[in-house]
C-alpha cells in the first residue's frame with residue numbers, strides 16, 4: 001500500500017483531527033498528512049466534504065470519510081487485523097459510543113465556552129466543564145484505560161483533550177491534575193505507553209498560544 005492510498009485533511013491543533021491521526025498510528029497505516037488553512041480551505045477539502053466543509057476528512061482510495069467518530073470507526077473496521085478499538089460486545093460498544101457522544105455534545109461545547117466567554121457565563125461554564133470531566137473520571141474508575149486493559153475507542157477519542165488541557169486551565173483557572181487526579185494519571189499513562197499518542201499530541205504551550213490567538217480573534221484579549 002502506498003501513502004497515496006490514504007490522505008488525511010486535518011489541522012494540527014484539532015481535537016477531532018488528532019483522533020484520526022491516533023487511530024491511523026494505532027493501526028500502523030501509512031498516510032499523507034495535509035494541514036489545512038481553515039481560513040482559506042483547499043479545493044480538495046471543499047470537494048471532499050461539501051456538506052460540512054470541516055476537517056478531519058480521511059480520503060481512502062479517492063473516497064472521503066467525514067466526521068471524526070465515523071473516521072475512527074471506519075479505520076477500525078478497515079484495518080481490523082490489529083489494535084481493535086471498538087469493543088466486540090454490543091453493550092460495551094454502545095457504552096463506548098455513549099461516552100464519545102457525551103464528549104462531543106456536552107464536554108467540548110462547554111469547554112469552548114470556558115475560553116470564549118467572560119464573567120458569570122464563564123464561571124458557570126468552568127464549573128460545568130469540571131463536573132463533566134468528573135463524570136468521565138467516574139466512567140474510567142480504576143481501569144487503566146476507558147477500554148479496560150487496552151487502549152480503545154473512548155481513549156482515542158478523548159486523549160486529544162490533554163493537548164488542550166493547559167489552555168483550558170489557563171482560561172478556566174483550574175488545575176486538571178488537582179480536580180481529576182485519576183483522569184490526569186490516565187492521560188499520562190496514554191502518553192507514556194502509547195507512541196500513537198505521544199507522537200500525535202501537539203505540545204501544550206503551542207495549543208495555549210493557538211487559543212490565545214482564537215481569543216484575540218473573538219475580541220477577548222488585546
Ligand code: GS8
Pocket residue numbers: 011014015016038053054055056066067068069
Ligand atoms: C467536528 C469537526 C470540526 O469542528 C468531527 O469531525 O467530529 N463533528 C466534527 N472541525 C473544525 C476544526 S476543529 O475545531 C473545522 O474544520 N472548522 C472549519 C469551519 O467550521 O469552517
